[in-house]
Amino acid sequence: AQSVTQLDSQVPVFEEAPVELRCNYSSSVSVYLFWYVQYPNQGLQLLLKYLSGSTLVKGINGFEAEFNKSQTSFHLRKPSVHISDTAEYFCAVSEGGYQKVTFGTGTKLQVIP
Amino acid sequence: GAGVSQTPSNKVTEKGKYVELRCDPISGHTALYWYRQSLGQGPEFLIYFQGTGAADDSGLPNDRFFAVRPEGSVSTLKIQRTERGDSAVYLCASSPTSGGIGELFFGEGSRLTVL
Numbered sequence: 139a140q141s142v143t144q145l146d147s148q149v150p151v152f153e154e155a156p157v158e159l160r161c162n163y164s165s166s167v168s169v170y171l172f173w174y175v176q177y178p179n180q181g182l183q184l185l186l187k188y189l190s191g192s193t194l195v196k197g198i199n200g201f202e203a204e205f206n207k208s209q210t211s212f213h214l215r216k217p218s219v220h221i222s223d224t225a226e227y228f229c230a231v232s233e234g235g236y237q238k239v240t241f242g243t244g245t246k247l248q249v250i251p
Numbered sequence: 252g253a254g255v256s257q258t259p260s261n262k263v264t265e266k267g268k269y270v271e272l273r274c275d276p277i278s279g280h281t282a283l284y285w286y287r288q289s290l291g292q293g294p295e296f297l298i299y300f301q302g303t304g305a306a307d308d309s310g311l312p313n314d315r316f317f318a319v320r321p322e323g324s325v326s327t328l329k330i331q332r333t334e335r336g337d338s339a340v341y342l343c344a345s346s347p348t349s350g351g352i353g354e355l356f357f358g359e360g361s362r363l364t365v366l
Contacts, residue, residue: 144293174355181255181357182294182342228293237282238307239355241293 140165140233142242150248151219159214159245161203161229171212172230172239173203182228188212199223224249253277255358257343263364264333272328272361276345283326284355285318286342294342300326333365 141164151157163169173185186197193205203214212229229242256275264270276283282301286294296310303323311317315333320326330337340362344355 142293147291181359182344182355183357184354187354237299237301238296238309239284240296241286243291243293 140169140231140238140240142229142231142240144229144242144245146245147243148246148248150250152250153221154218156217157215157219157223157247159227159229159247161212161214161242163210163212163229163231165210165231165233167233170232171203171205172232173197173201173212173214174228174230174241175225176228176244177225185214185227219247219249221249221251223247255343255345255356257341257358257361259361260359261362261364263366265366266333266335268333268365270330270333270363272330272341272363274326274328274343274345274358276324276326276343277347277356278324280345280347280356281323282346282348283320284344284346285326285328286344287339288342288360289339297328297341330363333363335365338363338365 143162171188174182188205196202232239285297298308300320315331317329340360342360344357
């Protein structure tokens with residue numbers, strides 16, 4: 139069965155510093171991977187997704203993630219964060235050809251001025 | 252805008268009562284998902300519709316929970332004999348594609364509080 143682990147529940151980082159949010163998944167088959175973001179008082183929205191092809195995926199707002207099959211990871215990175223990036227970030231997985239999308243427990247990114 | 256609409260946004264009920272939560276997806280989206288999000292947790296999958304049929308209801312916690320999508324558009328999540336543990340934000344999402352590869356467009360959720 140597919141599952142997602144986000145090890146960090148909260149990540150504080152200073153403005154303009156780089157950040158990495160970690161995500162590891164478990165699946166016995168090929169997977170599709172996603173990062174969703176939830177800004178305060180808003181609904182979840184897609185940040186980026188990996189379906190196939192290049193393992194480095196670029197998303198909105200300067201975020202990118204790298205799919206690493208050997209380490210079963212899909213970490214999210216941004217080289218320089220802004221105050222407006224303060225939000226909760228969710229990693230999600232869907233086993234290839236199967237419709238259910240399973241979410242992790244989320245990581246709260248707090249950008250400190 | 253024509254996003255996913257969920258009603259009510261807030262619902263307070265007493266233990267043992269019946270509750271219905273409604274989701275109006277983006278027009279033309281064939282896939283519709285229900286999730287439940289408890290405080291400090293990620294969205295927990297409940298059920299997925301492709302058209303009118305429930306393609307996967309493996310996440311429904313027990314037989315008190317039921318969902319329908321009779322015309323392949325609006326969906327209603329029904330909870331019988333509510334319990335305090337049912338308190339959570341219930342999220343609906345729709346997608347233009349099946350297979351889990353499409354972007355899920357989420358509504359803002361219905362917050363259910365069972366007293």
